[in-house]
Amino acid sequence: MGLWVTIAIWLLFVAATVRPPLIRGWPGFLIFIMTMTFNEIPVVLLVVFLLSIAATALDPSASAGAGLGAAAAAVLVVAGLVWLQLRTGSTRPALEAALQDALGGERRKVSDPVDGRTRSHWMTGMLLPFQRRAKGVRRLRNLRYGPDPHAHRLDLYRGDGPSRGRPVLVHLHGGGFSQGGKSREGVTLLNQLAAKGWLCVSANYRLRSAGAFPFPLEDAKRVIAWVRENATTHDADPDQIFLIGASAGGHLAISAALTPNEPRFQPGFETVDTSVRAAVALYGYLGSRGADPASSPKELASPDAPPLFIIHGAHDTMVPAADARSVAATLRAASRSVVAYAELPHTQHAFDLFASVRARDAADAVESFLHWVRA
Numbered sequence: 001m002g003l004w005v006t007i008a009i010w011l012l013f014v015a016a017t018v019r020p021p022l023i024r025g026w027p028g029f030l031i032f033i034m035t036m037t038f039n040e041i042p043v044v045l046l047v048v049f050l051l052s053i054a055a056t057a058l059d060p061s062a063s064a065g066a067g068l069g070a071a072a073a074a075v076l077v078v079a080g081l082v083w084l085q086l087r088t089g090s091t092r093p094a095l096e097a098a099l100q101d102a103l104g105g106e107r108r109k110v111s112d113p114v115d116g117r118t119r120s121h122w123m124t125g126m127l128l129p130f131q132r133r134a135k136g137v138r139r140l141r142n143l144r145y146g147p148d149p150h151a152h153r154l155d156l157y158r159g160d161g162p163s164r165g166r167p168v169l170v171h172l173h174g175g176g177f178s179q180g181g182k183s184r185e186g187v188t189l190l191n192q193l194a195a196k197g198w199l200c201v202s203a204n205y206r207l208r209s210a211g212a213f214p215f216p217l218e219d220a221k222r223v224i225a226w227v228r229e230n231a232t233t234h235d236a237d238p239d240q241i242f243l244i245g246a247s248a249g250g251h252l253a254i255s256a257a258l259t260p261n262e263p264r265f266q267p268g269f270e271t272v273d274t275s276v277r278a279a280v281a282l283y284g285y286l287g288s289r290g291a292d293p294a295s296s297p298k299e300l301a302s303p304d305a306p307p308l309f310i311i312h313g314a315h316d317t318m319v320p321a322a323d324a325r326s327v328a329a330t331l332r333a334a335s336r337s338v339v340a341y342a343e344l345p346h347t348q349h350a351f352d353l354f355a356s357v358r359a360r361d362a363a364d365a366v367e368s369f370l371h372w373v374r375a
Helices: 002-018 025-040 042-057 068-106 122-127 187-195 215-230 248-258 321-334 357-374
Strands: 137-144 153-159 166-172 199-203 236-246 278-282 308-313 339-344
Touching (some): 042 068, 068 308, 068 339, 137 187, 166 215, 166 248, 215 236, 278 357
Parallel strands (some): 166 199
Antiparallel strands (some): 137 153
């Protein structure tokens, strides 16, 4: 009976991941919890499943009554996990198509990264999904960028070498404005760009009751101000600042990019230049945060917006893809700059939490977009 229960639980999780019900609210959150890990590291879970089945099968009392039905269900679990890994191959073509659509002949292929070599992430993404460090990249932790001794902290990622004039990528984490932190998402991208000569910044901001609108937006701008003030100290170019955010951080990245030098959101540093070259949102919540129109990126749409890139999962049960698609269309209609939108097939929320194949492909796409903006 124990073997049947083990296989049935695994089969339920795999089935929900292969075809998740796209529902909102708390049910959508539960589906996200069930499926995100299965979607990003299925090979690791395949090994765990086989070991758990082997351990259970060795116990006569647990495996009693198991027969062909249990074996067939186990085969379905294995086939489902293999299929989940194989279908991550749809990520790169979707990103290619989005950049081709937005940039046309001016674009640089995602498959032609900055170092000029064709890149494949299958082996590293499958075998090293928990990778958190990159060779030659140093991380300077918990620098203070504002008055709050707890919330106003950031980390710097930079590679070896004496190069000056480094472009800067500022990363803002997700968590629904209630939790999360600067060491969670986006580490794959931060390490990748830092190894190639960027200065990468990952920042905390105020959350929960202290994170009501517009306080996190003020914090995002305060990070930009800190970077601009301290750029030369860290061999960076103060005129080459880019934003990227995940989930709630995507809201902040897009909102900050659309409100450059807005005194209302820069209390105490009203005269500081907080403009950025471009912004990227990964699985971003881009809706309103209240009655104030300025809390909605749609309402901030402007002809003078910098280039934007929105990447979202088609199977996102936390923030439906239709919402992100609608905001991207509104921003594109208003802006004179590029607004690229990529909808990734079979992709759940928080797809860059691990250093998975999908996260690495997305990092390549972001790098390609930022390279195009700089050029």
